Amino acid sequence: MSKHTGAPGTSGEFVGRHIGPREGDVRAMLELLGYADLEALTASVIPESIKGTSVLDGAEGLSEAQALAEIQAIARRNQLLRDHIGQGYYPCHTPSPILRNLLENPAWYTAYTPYQPEISQGRLEALLNFQTLVADLTGMQIANASLLDEATAAAEAMTFCKRLAKNKAAQAFFASVHCHPQTLAVLRTRAEPLGIEVVIGDEAELRDFSPYFGALLQYPASNGDVFDYRAQIDGFHAAGALVAVAADLLALTLLTPPGEFGADVVLGSAQRFGVPLGFGGPHAAYFATRDAFKRDMPGRLVGVSIDRFGKRALRLAMQTREQHIRREKATSNICTAQVLLANIASMYAVYHGPQGLQGIAERVHRLTATLALGLAKLGVAVEQEHFFDTLTLILGSSRQVAELHARARSAGINLREVDALRVGISLDETSTPADVEQLWALFAEGGAPLAFDTLAACAASRLPAALLRQSAFLQHEVFNRYHSETELMRYLRKLADKDLALDRSMIPLGSCTMKLNAASEMIPVTWAEFGNLHPFAPAEQSQGYRQLTDELEAMLCAATGYDAVSLQPNAGSQGEYAGLLAIRAYHASRGEAHRDVCLIPSSAHGTNPATAQMAGMRVVVTACDAKGNVDIDDLRAKAEEHRERLAAIMITYPSTHGVFEEGIREICAIVHDNGGQVYIDGANMNAMVGLCAPGKFGGDVSHLNLHKTFCIPHGGGGPGVGPIGVKAHLAPFLPDHGEQLERKVGAVSAAPFGSASILPITWMYIRMMGGAGLRRASQMAILNANYVARRLEEHYPILYTGENGLVAHECILDLRPLKESSGISVDDVAKRLIDYGFHAPTMSFPVAGTLMVEPTESESQQELDRFCDAMIRIREEIRAVERGELHADDNPLKNAPHTAAELVGEWSHPYSRELAVFPVASLVDGKYWPPVGRVDNVHGDRNLICACPSLESYQEA
Incomplete structure (x- = not known):
């Protein structure tokens, strides 16, 4: 590996940073496997029929400094104008403590999906906050832990309505012409293979609701209008159809939530809650519905349960992984979410609190109302009577529209291109009075400039009085405490400390490839x-x-x-x-x-x-x-x-x-x-x-x-x-x-x-690795997996191997015989690994009762040995159960994981505290303490609670 490990700042430098084992480690690992070098091992693993098919060149990669300089030159080619485009995407401020302590913090961004709840209580709490935020603002009873984006959430809502609507004969879905264009595009894509007809029209003109099983409305409308949809929703409901409303979360701090005027589903984007535009993503979508429909909701759902001590504990509700169970009968193929972005949005709400969010929304609306008043004085026709933050302006000709866009871009401003005769303007959290004056100047054509303060004093609210929000929201303690930076910083640290992420230990999940996410790769994201x-x-x-x-x-x-x-x-x-x-x-x-x-x-x-x-x-x-x-x-x-x-x-x-x-x-x-x-x-x-x-x-x-x-x-x-x-x-x-x-x-x-x-x-990863480094990474992933398999095979059978007794980049440990010989299940081993400071491998996939291990190329031999030593020691504990030396039901595996609170309490187990929490000496120097004991999944599903506890329950506690 020496050819890939140059001095800092030289080509090939990064390969040695990304790949864990050193040259001496590689020789020792290959010796255990019986191979002279990596090429010989690779030749034994890759089938003859596909050798030589790679077309990747053998070029060296750039150094970290070189790659950062190159991508910085690329980034500078993007032009940053003042954006007033809207259309579901808004400039916003990411609060600095959230940027530094969450978005740029590997304790948050390297964590895995919280399928092992005992080591995920921090990120689960942040997601529960997100669900509460969404449920409160939308006026719905239950919300999921995020979807991919607003358009795909709308597509999920369409199929959701198809399944649950009473109008079973209908094959058409109504989508308002006032929805965002990108949402309509994704709806059409999703509908066509399923034989669903998407009818796009103006709901105000709709008289016959019977052809539809569902509908999608936008609130506020894409072009800015705030419509009262109650009559249309009543019409759809009378016809046996369900209604989804795509809503702006910030607007809902001021407007009546859709859940209070009859919506069955509310969906949208949480982007403007602190998440950068990012040329379109990633952003957290949300999906909320009625309690009666919770079992059919797509995506993940965080629920409240208890651990084995009866203590409150969070978990993912089981039905949210239905595609693994129902397969072709699944209602959605969604397997992931936008957790990091949902957590940013939830912490944005925690930091600002209900008054802060409402204040931001009121300021945005006041600016927009002032903008509209000034435009009217300039003789510009504003299409909307009622609006929140977006205006559509009607101009006289396509030539005027083209000239306006040209003037705006010359002034460093982007307006929305609505159509040949109309232009859109959206304001946002980052907008200022100076921005409003600059917009007026585009229309003043050399006339006297308008004075912002004078017009702002005269501007009245343009929200419809009948739709002003009356209900309270975000009354829970978490949204009313952490408003100073000190408090938020400590809250984020407290949550991160509850979790195991890649910054603490390897995460040996088969199929999920939890490799290094290098700091140099991450740096450009927040430029x-x-x-x-x-x-x-x-x-x-x-x-x-x-x-x-x-x-x-x-x-x-x-x-x-x-x-x-x-x-x-x-x-x-x-x-x-x-x-x-x-x-x-x-x-x-x-x-x-x-x-x-x-x-x-x-x-x-x-x-x-x-x-x-x-x-x-x-x-x-x-x-x-x-x-x-x-x-x-x-x-x-x-x-x-x-x-x-x-x-x-x-x-x-x-x-x-x-x-x-x-x-x-x-x-x-x-x-x-x-x-x-x-x-x-x-x-x-x-x-x-x-x-x-x-x-x-x-x-x-x-x-x-x-x-x-x-x-x-x-x-x-x-x-x-x-x-x-x-x-x-x-x-x-x-x-x-x-x-x-x-x-x-x-x-x-x-x-x-x-x-x-x-x-x-x-881009950074590939440029820094180069073709030679990428090939080396694949070989090392194969080496590491086979090393783990060889070290563990005498303790746990390796379920599948290739023609030469080797695996690819992951191996499956068969624990099924242990269940028969000792009563110890795959769950027991997974939870016991937490006591050793490890996230469990992938459980019971693709074979029930097994663990699938993927070490990746980024893990050092020392970390691989630490994991193997833990697995071997756990096998010894299982043998002690088999021999009767440890109680069949009261043993370290059945009771795992063990908490600090249990350690200092009354100890009634027949095994020692030391065996429970320090099974290997190395843990004394750096112990991870799980915040809860084993979580009761059945209790959680039977008593599904998916929002923060009420203020009263906090006070009682």
């Missing part, structure tokens, strides 16, 4: 040039982003062997969906729209069949053999049986079982020979980059998880990016977004480039 750009700013202002995305697409093509890439999907689930839409559109373009059968191996991730269902495909499951590989004979038989209707196969490679299947080329050929396309799930690309390329050994399309292989951090369960790479024949069918691209498939995300502001992370 203004990337963070403060509106997604619908004129193209000439986003040349830096265009260069970044063009270069990143080329990098990903080189890494995968595909010919084209779309960066629009903002999660792995959305990438899967976009990939199947491309296949579907390709078949239709060839007169074969009837092809709708999707073959999926029984071992597949649950999102695969859920995605196929969403894309209008019929799932046919193919068998796996005893080694966990696809049963090729069964696959061939089913491909031939469905030859006339075969659309695709969805297959993960290396397999979900962590093995490079020898028959992958044959599998691809069988599907192609029967008229289908091959979708290769890229969740496990961390074993392939630089070694083999799916686009060269048979894949037609793959999605990539940039939040796995390519270093975007998990953020506690999001953000993510799930771009797709395709062969040339599928390139015309990549996602489109209005006039910005020239492709034939609709939008799958609200913004043209999805979660654009985190793309610099992957």
Whole structure:
């Protein structure tokens, strides 16, 4: 590895920082495995049929300083004008203590999804705050822990209404013409494969509600109007339809919440609560509904339960992972959320409190009302009678509109291009009286300037009196205490201390690739040039982003062997969906729209069949053999049986079982020979980059998880990016977004480039690693996984291996025999690992009763040994149970994890305190103490509470 470890500031320097094991460690690990060098190990792992397919060059990477200088030059190509575009995206202030202590803090951004609640109480509390914030502001009874963006949340609402509406015969969904255009675009994309007709119209003109199972209304409207929707909602309800309202959270501090005027679903974006524009993302969407519908709500839901001591404890409600259980019968393929962004939004509300939020909203509205008054004095026609922060101006001709935009841009201002005769202006938290005066100057045409103070004194509220908010919100203690920076800083630290993230220890989750998220990769994310750009700013202002995305697409093509890439999907689930839409559109373009059968191996991730269902495909499951590989004979038989209707196969490679299947080329050929396309799930690309390329050994399309292989951090369960790479024949069918691209498939995300502001992370990673470093990373991921497997195989059987007894980048430990011999379950081992200071590996996926371990290339041999030592010591504890030396029901595993409070209380267990909390001596120097004992999931599901406790309960406590 010495060739990759130069002096600081030299090329190749970063590779040695990213990869954990040192050269001597590598030799020792290879010796244990019986290989002379990494090339020999790689040759034994990669099947002969796909060797030599990688097209990645062997170039050295840049140093961290070089890469930062290069991306800074790219960022400077973006032009930052004063944005008044609106359309669901608003400049805002990220409070500095939230920026420093949350967004830029690895304790928050490297945490994983809180599936292990005992080590996730901090991020779960922040998400519970988010749910409470949303439920309070929307007037609904329950809210989820975030969705991907407002447009996809609206699409989820549409299918939600389809399932639950009483008007079962209806096949049409009404969408208001007043919704944001990007929302309508995503709705149309989602509806078409499901046979849903989206009817876009003016709800005020609607007389017959019977054709609709549901409706979507915007509040305030995209162009600024604040409409009273009560009559329309009554009409839809009388026809057996449900109504979703897309609402602005800041406006809801002043306006009657939709839950109080009959909405069944309220959804929208929390972006303006402290989250930068970021050229469109990532931002946290929200979704709230009635208590009666909670079991059908998409996405994750944080609930309140108790631990084994009866103490309050938080957890994810189980039904929120339904796609893993229901597969093709799932109602959504959403597997992720926008946790980091939801946490920013929740802390923004905590910091400002209800009075602070209301004050911000009132100030924005006063500025807008003053702006409107001044425009009227200048003779400009304002379309709205009632508005919150957005105005639509009616001009006399298209020439006047064009000239106005030209004047505005010359003055450093972006206005919204509504249509040929209308212009939009939105104000926001960052707007000032000087901004208002500058806007007036655009229309004054050399006349005397208007005086802001004079007009502001005369400006009256333009909110409709009948829709002014009367109900209180955010009365809970958490929103009424942490208003000083000192208090907020300590609150964020207290929550972070409750959690295990990558800054404390390795997170050995199989399938989830929790590798290093290097500081140099993260630095550009919060630069203004990337963070403060509106997604619908004129193209000439986003040349830096265009260069970044063009270069990143080329990098990903080189890494995968595909010919084209779309960066629009903002999660792995959305990438899967976009990939199947491309296949579907390709078949239709060839007169074969009837092809709708999707073959999926029984071992597949649950999102695969859920995605196929969403894309209008019929799932046919193919068998796996005893080694966990696809049963090729069964696959061939089913491909031939469905030859006339075969659309695709969805297959993960290396397999979900962590093995490079020898028959992958044959599998691809069988599907192609029967008229289908091959979708290769890229969740496990961390074993392939630089070694083999799916686009060269048979894949037609793959999605990539940039939040796995390519270093975007998990953020506690999001953000993510799930771009797709395709062969040339599928390139015309990549996602489109209005006039910005020239492709034939609709939008799958609200913004043209999805979660654009985190793309610099992957760009930095690839540029600093270079082709040689990326290849080395894949080899080291394979080495680390095989090292762990070899060290643990005599204690826990390795369930699946390849032809040479090796695994790919992850291994499955079979704990099922232990349940029979000792009564110890996979849950017991997972919870006991917390006492040793580790997050558990992936539990019971893809095989129940197993642990799937993925160490990644970033972990040192010392950390791998620490984990292996913990697993071996736990096996010794299980043997003690088997021998009767530890009680079958009262032992360290059954009672794990152990808390500090338990340690100092009365000790009634037959084993010692030392064995409970210091099972290895190294823990004495750096012990992680879980804040709660084992959480009772059943109690939580039976007593579902998904918001902060009431003020009264705090007072009682």
